[in-house]
Every structure is written in C-alpha cells, then in structure tokens.
Amino acid sequence: MSSNVQFLIDNWVLVAAAVVSGALLLRQSLAGGAGQGISPDEAVRLMNREKAAVIDVCEPAEFAAGHVIGSRSIPLATLGSAQNLPANKEQPVIVVCASGIRATRAAAQLRKQGYAQAQVLRGGMKAWREAGLPVETGTKGKA
Structure with a gap:
C-alpha cells in the first residue's frame, strides 16, 4: 500500500473533517452566504x-x-x-x-x-x- 493511502487511512478523521468543512464552505458560497455583501x-x-x-x-x-x-x-x-x-x-x-x-x-x-x-x-x-x-x-x- 502506498504511503499516501496509508496516511489517509491513519488520519481518516482529519480527512472527513476537511471534506465536511469544504462542503459547508461551498454550500455557503453557492447560496450567497452571509460572507458576501456589505454590513x-x-x-x-x-x-x-x-x-x-x-x-x-x-x-x-x-x-x-x-x-x-x-x-x-x-x-x-x-x-x-x-x-x-x-x-x-x-x-x-x-x-x-x-x-x-x-x-x-x-x-x-x-x-x-x-x-x-x-x-x-x-x-x-x-x-x-x-x-x-x-x-x-x-x-x-x-x-
């Protein structure tokens, strides 16, 4: 097994957190989230x-x-x-x-x-x- 795959297996929690975080940021961006616009x-x-x-x-x-x-x-x-x-x-x-x-x-x-x-x-x-x-x-x- 390559070292990259082994890293992913050993650190699955970190990988899952990164995927969820990215998905939430993408969702906010596509929905015109609160980060856009003026106060x-x-x-x-x-x-x-x-x-x-x-x-x-x-x-x-x-x-x-x-x-x-x-x-x-x-x-x-x-x-x-x-x-x-x-x-x-x-x-x-x-x-x-x-x-x-x-x-x-x-x-x-x-x-x-x-x-x-x-x-x-x-x-x-x-x-x-x-x-x-x-x-x-x-x-x-x-x-």
Whole structure:
C-alpha cells in the first residue's frame, strides 16, 4: 500500500473533517452566504455619503412588515421589468431581502443590467434589525 493511502487511512478523521468543512464552505458560497455583501454600517455610510438607492426585493407582504426607510419595493420576480430602478446606473445600489439570499441573485441581475455598484446588504433585514437601525412598516416605499 502506498504511503499516501496509508496516511489517509491513519488520519481518516482529519480527512472527513476537511471534506465536511469544504462542503459547508461551498454550500455557503453557492447560496450567497452571509460572507458576501456589505454590513448594515457600510450600507448606512453609502446611503448618507453617496446617496445609495436601496432596493428591497422581498415580496410585498414582507416589505410591508418592515423595510429600510426610503427603500424601493421591487420584488425579485419583477426586477427584470421594473420601471422604478434608479435612472443613474453609476449610483450605488444596495439590494435587500429578508436574509440576503434573494438579494444576492438580484444584485447579480442588476449588475448584468449595468448597475456596476449593486451590492447586497449582508444578512438582509435580519442583520439591519439586529444592528438596531430604523425600520419602516407599510407599503409606502419609494416608487
């Protein structure tokens, strides 16, 4: 038996741990995991200093239950045909959903549409609320 195979047999626990760890990292990456995007603090800075537009891609009921103040409600399913996207494609855009997964897909779609500065709010509305930032309820988001 070669020394490489013997090493694998002798250290099967380490090999299994490495495989599981790699699989979890791959899963997180494919799902648009929490490691991607900008923090709530970075989002506030972009909103205040660079007038970033905030686009919430949640469903209307989720948006009504709570969203970033001044955000635009554009559900993910309607993003491709939305009329209320920012006119200036150079403007920073922060994309928000409940957890960040849908926002990751939406930001990629927006980048394909020419919004080079589309970024995801890492952790979504959950992270926004946990940071103690203000939340607006109702359906009166920007049109």
